Amino acid sequence: MYPFSYTKVSDVPAAVKAGSDGGRYIAGGTTLVDLMRETVERPGALVDISALPLRDIAATKGGGLRIGALARMAEVAAHPTVRALYPVISQALELSASPQLRNMASIGGNIMQRPRCTYFRDVTAACNRREPGSGCAAREGFNRTHAILGTSDHCVATHPSDAAVAFAALEATVHLLGPGGERTVGFADFLLRPGATPQREQNLRPGELITAVEIPSHPRPLRSGYLKVRDRQSYEFALISAAVALHVRGGVIQTAKVAAGGVGTVSWKLSAVERRLIGQRPSEALWTQAAEVAAEGAQPLTHNGFKVELLKRTVERQLRVVGGTR
Template sequence: MDISALPLGEITFTPEGGLRLGALARMADVAADPAVREAYPVIAHALELSASPQLRNMATIGGNVMQRTRCSYFRDVSAACNKRAPGSGCAAREGYNRGHAILGTSDACVATHPSDLAVALAALDARIHTRGPGGERTVPFADFHLLPGTTPDREQDLRPGELIVAVEVPPHPRPLASGYLKVRDRQSYEFALTSAAVALHVQGGVIRSAGVAAGGVGTVPWRLRAVEQHLVGRRPAGGLWAAAAERAAEGARPLAHNGFKVDLLRRTVERQLRIVGGGS
């Protein structure tokens, strides 16, 4: 079904300072929007570091959020994959899994969620607006992507007949410093090994709120609440970034080829906290 003619391409700000991205807004348009760049650099960075210019010119925000994993066994129809063919097994767990997740995995699936934008949206507490036969719904971003558990074929909280109409970023206290860091094998046109989205509200020399999320490491866009909790109420100084980032990989379950991601994730988060929060 071609939905490209639906009027869902708008980028609008609410009076309170929230941001509403229509599901059909193009990645390139959102990334280039001056107001988005001003208010939420983390969104613009995440989009600019995604895919290629050609793809960003065509791909939409709703599509990006619905993007499926790059697990090569998922994409190779001759391989076992519980996500593609429930019950067939997971070839990746004991196979080549350098790119796979260390967080949120299950026995059934270790596939990484590939989106950069979704990591930024997770850090910003976004919400997904849907419309369907049962009317309109709003789903908190943290609940939208489903952990694989025993049903990795179910990836989102999206009901039959439902359509994403918009992604909303709620108003954030200002000033809000934010940004996205992507670590990858090559400089462009490549998915993340690890990534970090950071949004910090600092007032009176104290971190009042923090949104931190990671990509390339989770089966879903991975919110780092332990890191956030360590930051809030503290002054951005000295070893705070390292101490907070130390908590980034809590609960990580590395596989044969992706063990390096545990440490790389901490370093990525630490680096991005420093870039956004300043100091050494």
């Protein structure tokens, strides 16, 4: 690990000032400290934001949910309002990492997670994200866990967050505060696909701080849930995951919110699946028909072709779990 200076800030303006001066924000630190030890991350100055008043979790007046960026994963997962309004968020969080890590890691940090690609984490390997222009060792390397959607010639790493899959499905917004003031970014625009600039991972301006993630209101009753398929039963990143939320009224699906994890370079909204569901009556046949288009546009690599079929099956199964058959 390289040396760094350390400053703990007690209010948001001081944080933004320190961040604008080139400081790197640290909240839970579970990703950052790990990557600093691997020398993948080499910040010269850490700005500790853990004391900022950004931890509230509350229903919004329209029936949505606002989660402070510094709320810990464990707190959000266990929060009665979250469990009642959006089980998909609680489930995604509780299927992430370990109890110890969930006690440390924040929601803001969770969506800021960097790739788990082994070549990204190995400073001796070629990686365009870590070292732009150096190449991508994963493209022709061991890429069984890599992305099949949203990839580019420059990068094929998946986004590792489970919560981000739920946020993408539910069309969350990310609240930001920077030197230029506040702004709000839709989740679909917050995480960036690699394209030709894989080193740019989020829609963030210099010094900007995530203050909250907000879930808009959705029609009620809303049934939702998260399914995670992985190589071991617990404490592992997703091979495939699916976040599903459905509002059924009069026997017809009025609202369908679906996204997948483990397949995209960003959490992957499944709009084609949603379109096949809306206006239809729940049935076994419908879940199969809708899931059939889950992998549209997929471009498998040498070792991850299995993800195409597994994605369809995972989505189908979770549609059945959340939607039932009637």
